[in-house]
Amino acid sequence: xxxxxxxxxxxxxxxxxAAEYVAVVPVTIVVLVAVAFILIDMFHRQGTPRxxxxxxxxxxxxxxxxxxxxxxxxxxxxxxxxxMLYFDQFSMFFSxxxxxxxxxxxxxxxxxxxxxxxxxxxxxxxxxxxVAGMIVMAAAADLxxxxxxxxxxxxxxxVVAGFLRKDIRGAEASMKYFILGSISAALxxxxxxxxxxxxxxxNLEYIANNLAYLxxxxxxxxxxxxxxxxxxMSGFIFKIxxxxxxxxxxxxxxxxxxxxxxxxxxxxxxxxxxxxxxxFLIAFPAELLRGGFFGLGWIDxxxxxxxxxxxxxxxxxxxxxxxKRMLAYSSIAHAGYMLVGFVAANxxxxxxxxxxxxxxxxxxxxxxxxGAFGVLxxxxxxxxxxxxxxxxxxxxxxxxxxxxxxxxxMLSAAGFPPTAGFLGKFYIFRSGVDVYAQxxxxxxxxxxxxxxxxxxxxxxxxxxxxxxxxxxxAKREFVPLEHKGTRWAVAICAIMTMYIGILPATAIDxxxxxxxxxxxxxxxxxxxxVIEERQAERSEDEEY
Amino acid sequence: MAWVSTLIxxxxxxxxxxxxxxxxxxxxxxxGVMVRRxxxxxxxxxxxxxxxxxxxxISFARYRFEMDGHVFAFFIMAVAAAEAAVALAxxxxxxxxxxxxxxxxxxxxxx
Numbered sequence: 001x002x003x004x005x006x007x008x009x010x011x012x013x014x015x016x017x018a019a020e021y022v023a024v025v026p027v028t029i030v031v032l033v034a035v036a037f038i039l040i041d042m043f044h045r046q047g048t049p050r051x052x053x054x055x056x057x058x059x060x061x062x063x064x065x066x067x068x069x070x071x072x073x074x075x076x077x078x079x080x081x082x083x084m085l086y087f088d089q090f091s092m093f094f095s096x097x098x099x100x101x102x103x104x105x106x107x108x109x110x111x112x113x114x115x116x117x118x119x120x121x122x123x124x125x126x127x128x129x130x131v132a133g134m135i136v137m138a139a140a141a142d143l144x145x146x147x148x149x150x151x152x153x154x155x156x157x158x159v160v161a162g163f164l165r166k167d168i169r170g171a172e173a174s175m176k177y178f179i180l181g182s183i184s185a186a187l188x189x190x191x192x193x194x195x196x197x198x199x200x201x202x203n204l205e206y207i208a209n210n211l212a213y214l215x216x217x218x219x220x221x222x223x224x225x226x227x228x229x230x231x232x233m234s235g236f237i238f239k240i241x242x243x244x245x246x247x248x249x250x251x252x253x254x255x256x257x258x259x260x261x262x263x264x265x266x267x268x269x270x271x272x273x274x275x276x277x278x279x280f281l282i283a284f285p286a287e288l289l290r291g292g293f294f295g296l297g298w299i300d301x302x303x304x305x306x307x308x309x310x311x312x313x314x315x316x317x318x319x320x321x322x323x324k325r326m327l328a329y330s331s332i333a334h335a336g337y338m339l340v341g342f343v344a345a346n347x348x349x350x351x352x353x354x355x356x357x358x359x360x361x362x363x364x365x366x367x368x369x370x371g372a373f374g375v376l377x378x379x380x381x382x383x384x385x386x387x388x389x390x391x392x393x394x395x396x397x398x399x400x401x402x403x404x405x406x407x408x409x410m411l412s413a414a415g416f417p418p419t420a421g422f423l424g425k426f427y428i429f430r431s432g433v434d435v436y437a438q439x440x441x442x443x444x445x446x447x448x449x450x451x452x453x454x455x456x457x458x459x460x461x462x463x464x465x466x467x468x469x470x471x472x473x474a475k476r477e478f479v480p481l482e483h484k485g486t487r488w489a490v491a492i493c494a495i496m497t498m499y500i501g502i503l504p505a506t507a508i509d510x511x512x513x514x515x516x517x518x519x520x521x522x523x524x525x526x527x528x529x530v531i532e533e534r535q536a537e538r539s540e541d542e543e544y
Numbered sequence: 545m546a547w548v549s550t551l552i553x554x555x556x557x558x559x560x561x562x563x564x565x566x567x568x569x570x571x572x573x574x575x576g577v578m579v580r581r582x583x584x585x586x587x588x589x590x591x592x593x594x595x596x597x598x599x600x601x602i603s604f605a606r607y608r609f610e611m612d613g614h615v616f617a618f619f620i621m622a623v624a625a626a627e628a629a630v631a632l633a634x635x636x637x638x639x640x641x642x643x644x645x646x647x648x649x650x651x652x653x654x655x
Binding site for chain 2: 144147148151155158159162165168169171172173174175176178179182183186189190192193194196197200201202250251254255
């Protein structure tokens, strides 16, 4: 029995210790602030301005992000709370990232809500509860906690999507999101049930242990595992809005309140990738599950999703007229780029460390997309919100600060140096090329080439925003929502985008540390041994 | 009457029967979501999918003599209740705008 499983057995037998309660401080802070909002909101008279709640929640989220930063080096026990949650640097990384993303999105929100006469405390409350779900989901060590956290993250956002009650599009977005989101949750749940049936446990590490005994396609439980794995993968693909489960994204992004869309795009992608890496690296090592259906495994599903998302997202974004819809399709394309990193890093256990490219890309994407939606929210007065490209005409010259921020965010999303987006794409494609150079898998080269070509296509519609903002005449007069919070939020996004673009070392180190720390919790000896045997068999097969 | 007990033991349901039933109910729910036009019926079909998952959890748990699956089923029930609350609120919200809950008529957001 190796060290890891001894630690796990101890964690399973002992009741939660003080150190474990320290580890949940970030999520506790977020939940406490949310509960405080319920109480505070009761004592308000109708019509009292609630925008101070926004600053209150920003302070709470900043403290939560700071505490996860403080816990970064604390050397916690890995599996806490009876083996239900991992508190490693990986989960702390994502908890800090979503807290910052939510804080920036909330900072942009009050003027939009006030101008739509929906200045209610529930808005902040729901976003905070969603953040709590996200933090738990990044730490999930068991399919049970994973499912509960997924629902806690999604259900509040179904409500927030239709929060601007007078807007019929909000109602429609909320309905569509709810129906499709529930179906994907049900599919994922059915997958979890099948995995539970085949492996007899829902703990990620024990699943891997038990799968090591399912030797090949002749075993009875093998089909169950493959089907369950495909269903779980489809649930994840829905949440990151990759093809073929992407259709909800454009509708929901167009109908939802603008400030929260950036949070939806960045936060959901980040957390779902965290859970995706955890579940598929710890519970379903690629070597254990290959060979069922024509030798295909989950890496091939991810390959297909990456390829299709990059092509479809970029091509459909080109023909869009609405800027929010264009950003939605481009977020599908970004999901495709991140899946390229996922395929490259996990097609073979040796390239595990390339996963840091995904984490780094998520950081760059978060700031770019929240900045872009923050600028759109700044011009989001009720009845005269900026929606199409033509509405953007001349806004960049009239409001130079917002024009500058939008310029930086768009260049970063398109991947121009010296912004952060360039380095994000660079690391993703570099890991793909590296894998190709070492294994000579042409599939990897295909993905990278498609990625580069489609990001050239992407430059067209991102630059179109800037062309309209700076070079085209204004068709209509737009009065912005003068608000200091929005200006601060988008300024932070722009500064971080430039900072990471010019001095990326810190961000890269952090993402690498997070990925390295996650590896510590990976496989027991049995699993390791089986993986090595399978690899040896495969390399023998390839020699013949 | 020995043949009666023989027949009963022959028809005694096994794990596979429960799993087949669960898969059938899940498929009926999925088809219902795709085919039906009334939003309330669509939500009902989603509940059907969740409950069929419950059935397979319980049957796996009974098969293995474990409690994990039972616990999971309780969690699913709680989550399904929360989802139902949100679902009904959303239906009312849409009804106020449209005076109807036909999902075919939701065409504000397209392409």
